[in-house]
Amino acid sequence: MKAASTMARKDAAERGTIGRPMLRRRLQRLLASSVRARPRPAAAQALELCRSTLGEEELLAAFEVLLDGHLTMGPQTATFEDEWSAWLPAGFSLMVNSGSSANLLMLSTLTFPGQPNGLKPGDEVILPAVGWSTSLFPIAQTGCVPVLVDVDLATLNLSPEKVEEAITDKTRAILAIHLLGNPCDIPALRAIADRHGLYLLEDCCEAHGASIGGRKVGTFGALSSFSFYYSHHMTSIEGGMVCGQDRSGWRDALVSQRAHGWIRGRSDQHQWTGQYPDIDPRWLFVSTGYNVRPTELNAAIGRVQLTKLDHFVEQRMAIRRRLLERLRPYESWLALQRERPGHSHSAFGLSLIVRPDAPFSRRLLQAFLESRGIETRPIVGGNLARQPVMRHVPHRVADLLSNADLVHHNGLMIGNHADLTDAQEDHLITCIAEFMEAHALRAA
Numbered sequence: 001m002k003a004a005s006t007m008a009r010k011d012a013a014e015r016g017t018i019g020r021p022m023l024r025r026r027l028q029r030l031l032a033s034s035v036r037a038r039p040r041p042a043a044a045q046a047l048e049l050c051r052s053t054l055g056e057e058e059l060l061a062a063f064e065v066l067l068d069g070h071l072t073m074g075p076q077t078a079t080f081e082d083e084w085s086a087w088l089p090a091g092f093s094l095m096v097n098s099g100s101s102a103n104l105l106m107l108s109t110l111t112f113p114g115q116p117n118g119l120k121p122g123d124e125v126i127l128p129a130v131g132w133s134t135s136l137f138p139i140a141q142t143g144c145v146p147v148l149v150d151v152d153l154a155t156l157n158l159s160p161e162k163v164e165e166a167i168t169d170k171t172r173a174i175l176a177i178h179l180l181g182n183p184c185d186i187p188a189l190r191a192i193a194d195r196h197g198l199y200l201l202e203d204c205c206e207a208h209g210a211s212i213g214g215r216k217v218g219t220f221g222a223l224s225s226f227s228f229y230y231s232h233h234m235t236s237i238e239g240g241m242v243c244g245q246d247r248s249g250w251r252d253a254l255v256s257q258r259a260h261g262w263i264r265g266r267s268d269q270h271q272w273t274g275q276y277p278d279i280d281p282r283w284l285f286v287s288t289g290y291n292v293r294p295t296e297l298n299a300a301i302g303r304v305q306l307t308k309l310d311h312f313v314e315q316r317m318a319i320r321r322r323l324l325e326r327l328r329p330y331e332s333w334l335a336l337q338r339e340r341p342g343h344s345h346s347a348f349g350l351s352l353i354v355r356p357d358a359p360f361s362r363r364l365l366q367a368f369l370e371s372r373g374i375e376t377r378p379i380v381g382g383n384l385a386r387q388p389v390m391r392h393v394p395h396r397v398a399d400l401l402s403n404a405d406l407v408h409h410n411g412l413m414i415g416n417h418a419d420l421t422d423a424q425e426d427h428l429i430t431c432i433a434e435f436m437e438a439h440a441l442r443a444a
C-alpha cells in the first residue's frame with residue numbers, strides 16, 4: 001500500500017501535478033529554519049561590509065518562478081520594470097543583469113552609429129576620478145575617451161568647477177556618479193551640460209532613494225543606471241536597471257542593445273518588419289547588441305525587495321545620521337562625507353578619510369578596526385587613474401586629482417546595511433574612540 005502511494009506520488013511529481021504544494025510546504029519548512037537563523041558573524045558586534053536582506057518572501061518568489069518554468073526575461077521582468085518606473089519615477093526602465101551592464105548599455109546606445117546626435121569615437125566623456133571601474137570602462141569600450149576630473153573633498157562627488165575646466169570641443173557627456181549615496185551637485189552640472197550642449201548621465205548604482213529637493217536621483221539625466229548587487233540598498237542578487245524619462249528617445253535602442261541587437265520588444269517592430277519582409281522577424285537584427293538580459297528569478301526577487309526599499313533606505317539613513325553625530329568629535333582628524341543643503345544622502349556606506357595632519361595613518365586605523373572585527377575596504381575604486389589597468393585604457397586626466405589621491409591613499413569605507421544592530425553601532429564608535437584616544441595621548 002505504502003509502496004503504491006509512493007509510486008503514485010513519484011508519478012504525479014514527474015507529471016508536475018501534485019509536486020508543487022508538497023514542494024512549497026517543504027521549502028517553507030526549510031526557510032523557517034534557515035532564513036531566520038541566518039548566522040551573524042562570530043562576535044555579535046562585529047561588522048560586515050554587507051549582509052543579505054533576502055527573506056522568505058524573496059526565496060518563495062524565486063521558487064515560484066522555477067516551478068512556473070518561464071525562467072529567462074519575461075513577465076516578471078516586465079512587471080518589475082513598470083513597478084520600478086512608478087517608484088522612481090521614470091518614463092521607462094529596462095532591467096539588465098548588473099549595474100555594469102546598465103552603464104554599458106547607456107554608452108553603447110549613445111554611441112551606436114544609427115543613434116541621432118550620438119557620440120562618435122574619440123568624443124570625450126567626463127567622469128569623477130573616484131568611482132567604479134565599470135562606470136569608466138564602457139566609455140572606453142565604446143570608443144570614447146574617459147576624462148577623469150577631481151572630486152570635491154566634502155561630497156566626494158564631481159567638482160563642477162573642475163568639470164567646467166575640463167571641457168574641450170571634444171566633450172559630449174558628463175557621467176555623474178552619486179558616490180556612496182550622496183547626490184551630486186546636479187543643478188550645477190545640469191547648467192554646465194546645458195551651456196555646452198552635453199548629455200548628462202547618472203550612475204545611481206550606489207544611490208537608490210537619494211534625492212535633491214525631494215526628487216530622486218536617476219530622474220535628472222538623459223539616462224541613469226542602478227545596481228541590484230546584493231550589497232546595495234536592495235538586491236535581485238545580481239541585476240541592474242537603466243532608466244530614462246523620454247520613452248520615445250532611447251528605449252527602443254536600449255531594448256535592442258540588451259538582447260542581441262534584434263527587434264523583439266521594440267515599439268517600432270512593425271516598421272522594421274515592413275521594411276525587411278524577407279527576413280524572419282524573430283531574427284531581424286537592426287542594431288549592435290549584447291546579451292545582458294536578467295532572469296525571471298532576479299526580477300521576482302527584485303519585485304519583493306522593491307516593496308521593502310523605502311524602509312531599507314530609511315534604516316540606512318538613520319544609522320548614518322547617528323554615526324555622523326557620534327563621529328563629530330573626531331572630525332579634526334577624520335574627514336566625513338557631507339551632503340549639500342537640500343540633498344538627501346541614501347547612506348550606501350560610511351567613508352572615513354584620515355586627514356594628512358593626523359598623527360596616524362589610514363593603514364594603522366584600518367588594521368585596528370579589522371582586528372576588532374570591523375570589515376573595511378577602499379572608498380569605491382579609489383582614484384581610478386591610479387589603477388594599473390589604466391595603462392591599457394586610453395584616457396585623459398584633466399587636473400591634478402589631488403582630492404582623489406587623498407581618497408585613494410587615506411580613505412577607507414565601512415559597510416552600512418538596513419539591519420545593523422545597536423551593538424554593532426556602539427562597537428564601531430567605541431573602537432574609533434579607543435583608537436583616537438590612544439593616538440591623542442601619544443600625540444600630546
Ligand SMILES: Cc1ncc(COP(=O)(O)O)c(C=O)c1O
Binds near residue numbers: 099131
Ligand atoms: C558606482 C557604481 N557603478 C557601477 C557599479 C556596478 O554595478 P554591478 O556590481 O551591479 O555591476 C557599481 C558596483 O557596485 C558601483 O558602485
